[in-house]
Amino acid sequence: MLAGLIAEAALLYGRQALARRLRWSAGEVDAARSTRFAQRFVRIATRFRGGLIKLGQVASLRFEVLPEGITEELAKLRDRVEAHPYDAIAQQLEHELGAPPDALFRRFEREPIAAASLGQVHRATAADGRDLAVKVLYPDVERSVAIDLAMTRVALWLFDFVVVADLNHVYREIRRSIHGEMDYVREGRAAEEVAGNLARDAELARHVRVPAIHWDLTTRRVLAMEFIDGWKIGERNPEPSTGPTQDQIVLWASRAFLHMMFRDGFFHCDPHPGNLIVEPDGRLAIIDFGMNERLSPRMLAAVRRNVLASVTRDADLFAASLVESGAIEPEDVPVVRELAEMSFDPEYYNLTPQEVMNLDFGETFRRSRELMKRLRTFRIPEGVVMWWRATSVLYGLVVELAPGLRPLDVFGPYVLTFMSEAGTPTSNGSRASADAPGGRPAAAGAREPA
Numbered sequence: 001m002l003a004g005l006i007a008e009a010a011l012l013y014g015r016q017a018l019a020r021r022l023r024w025s026a027g028e029v030d031a032a033r034s035t036r037f038a039q040r041f042v043r044i045a046t047r048f049r050g051g052l053i054k055l056g057q058v059a060s061l062r063f064e065v066l067p068e069g070i071t072e073e074l075a076k077l078r079d080r081v082e083a084h085p086y087d088a089i090a091q092q093l094e095h096e097l098g099a100p101p102d103a104l105f106r107r108f109e110r111e112p113i114a115a116a117s118l119g120q121v122h123r124a125t126a127a128d129g130r131d132l133a134v135k136v137l138y139p140d141v142e143r144s145v146a147i148d149l150a151m152t153r154v155a156l157w158l159f160d161f162v163v164v165a166d167l168n169h170v171y172r173e174i175r176r177s178i179h180g181e182m183d184y185v186r187e188g189r190a191a192e193e194v195a196g197n198l199a200r201d202a203e204l205a206r207h208v209r210v211p212a213i214h215w216d217l218t219t220r221r222v223l224a225m226e227f228i229d230g231w232k233i234g235e236r237n238p239e240p241s242t243g244p245t246q247d248q249i250v251l252w253a254s255r256a257f258l259h260m261m262f263r264d265g266f267f268h269c270d271p272h273p274g275n276l277i278v279e280p281d282g283r284l285a286i287i288d289f290g291m292n293e294r295l296s297p298r299m300l301a302a303v304r305r306n307v308l309a310s311v312t313r314d315a316d317l318f319a320a321s322l323v324e325s326g327a328i329e330p331e332d333v334p335v336v337r338e339l340a341e342m343s344f345d346p347e348y349y350n351l352t353p354q355e356v357m358n359l360d361f362g363e364t365f366r367r368s369r370e371l372m373k374r375l376r377t378f379r380i381p382e383g384v385v386m387w388w389r390a391t392s393v394l395y396g397l398v399v400e401l402a403p404g405l406r407p408l409d410v411f412g413p414y415v416l417t418f419m420s421e422a423g424t425p426t427s428n429g430s431r432a433s434a435d436a437p438g439g440r441p442a443a444a445g446a447r448e449p450a
Contacts, residue, residue, distance in 0.1 A: 083115040089122070089136050096219040104217070108134070114274070118145070118181055118290075123227060132214060133228070133287075137182060137221040145182065149175050173385040177269070181290035184223035188213040190266075190289040191225070197264045198256060207252040208284045228285045233276040234401045243282035250402040252284055254410045257394050261387065262307070265300035269293050269390045271397055293386035299325055303387065315340035325384070329377040339371050 089112075094100045101108040107125040114121040119137040126132055149171075180186055195210035217224035233249055244252075253276055260267035268275070269291040277285040295303065302325035309318035318340040319333045328336060342364065372378075398405055 083112045083120050084138055086110045088139050089120065092136050092139050093134075093222060096222045097217065105132075105134075116288075118178075124224075126214070126217065126224075130214065131227040132217070132224050133211070133226070134217070135184065135223040135225070137184065142182060145178055149178065173380075173383075177291055177293070177386060180292065183220050184218060184290075185220050187288075187290045187292075188215065188218055188223055188225075190268075190292040193266060194260060194264075194268060194286070194289065194292075197266070198259060201259060204252070204256060204259060206283075208256045208286065210286055210289075225287075228277045228279065228287060230277040230279040230285065232273045233278055233284065233397075234273050235278075243278075243280075247402045247405065249278055249282075249284055250398060251405065251410060253286075254394060254398060254405075256284070256286065257390065258410070261390060262300075262304055265295040265297070267293060267387075267390060269386045269393075271390060271394045273397065273401075276397075291386070293383050293390075295383045295387065299381060299383055302381075303384075309340070310344075313344040315344060325381045327379060327381050327384075328375065332375050332377050335371055335374045339368060342367060342371075 090101050093104065097104055101124075104127070105124045106127055106129070109123045112120040112122050113133070118141055119135055121133050121135045124132045124134045191210050191213055198208055198210065199205045211226035211228050214224040214226070233253060234246070253271065257267065257271050268286060268289055270288065271286075275286060275288045277287060279285055302321050305317060305324065306321035309315070309321055315337045319328075319336040322328045322336055323330055323333065345364075398410070
């Protein structure tokens with residue numbers, strides 16, 4: 001069944017690639033085929049669960065690559081994960097913690113409060129009265145994920161010869177990310193490291209927090225954390241006359257992730273609404289740190305320079321940052337500079353998401369594809385797949401919940417301040433500076449579990 005799905009995807013992709021090359025389109029026929037394929041993928045992923053659902057969820061966010069009909073269908077996987085039976089969860093808890101739930105907790109709710117692709121979360125009360133959310137990895141999910149990843153590797157190998165980037169590298173990052181999500185000790189350490197980093201910015205710490213990890217009830221397959229009472233970002237406030245506005249909450253969420261991604265270089269990769277909880281006092285709690293990534297200091301510097309180039313519309317700095325990151329060799333600088341100059345057209349500068357949606361990018365995309373074909377050395381640097389994933393999800397959050405926010409209102413103060421503090425040179429040798437708000441750079445560090 002999975003092999004048939006890959007074959008169908010290859011045929012569909014081949015047809016669309018041929019259509020682009022011959023400059024003809026089957027219009028509604030191709031759209032219908034894409035939708036039918038996505039519907040079949042959703043049915044199979046729902047049946048097999050595990051890594052296949054996770055892969056579909058990741059793909060649903062790549063709206064800049066996949067047809068709209070496919071991403072709309074794959075988005076259904078975000079809410080189509082059925083919970084495992086309680087007996088299986090209880091058995092997993094006993095295997096990991098050495099005793100059944102009734103002996104470990106004063107109360108352990110049989111019905112989960114959330115079910116995801118790799119595990120589910122139950123509310124519980126510890127023996128000493130602590131209010132907890134207990135995340136349990138599904139039994140035997142490691143075996144299911146191993147099969148899914150093997151099939152994914154075959155699929156990416158089939159498509160590797162028709163794309164610019166090296167998909168084997170993409171596969172390695174996906175595999176590393178999913179394996180990381182199945183290690184709850186790693187997730188707990190990641191949550192504590194991010195909490196420490198965000199706390200170093202006093203203003204940010206007043207608006208955003210991370211739930212505490214309870215290590216005495218945590219293993220590689222069980223994670224006990226502080227229970228957060230509230231509602232998902234974007235949902236209706238039970239007391240709408242009080243607290244911050246939705247735009248303000250989205251702005252603080254964006255600033256928290258920009259802090260992680262530009263200042264610390266260690267970040268949560270999945271800022272979708274289900275992982276952002278608004279508490280009754282108006283604070284935002286970030287949960288679920290299973291998908292995280294760390295950029296090397298060299299890569300973080302290159303990313304900062306790349307975004308600074310985008311903010312200041314400096315095509316030379318943009319190309320230089322890609323050379324610094326290892327994405328291209330110097331021979332491709334002229335092509336990248338031309339791509340940047342086209343992207344930095346004043347017509348597209350600092351638009352709100354709503355304004356972007358009203359533009360026609362057809363000619364720009366055509367020219368971009370032609371230029372991309374001229375690249376000879378492009379590769380995806382280590383860590384950048386997940387960095388761009390986090391950026392895409394965060395942008396999607398803003399589009400959905402705060403379409404009136406302008407990118408520079410969110411990115412500008414943080415990015416320019418980071419450049420000033422780091423003393424990052426621009427392409428003409430000067431130093432970037434800004435009188436923007438922000439604390440000192442946060443040093444990464446995590447408290448080891450007891």
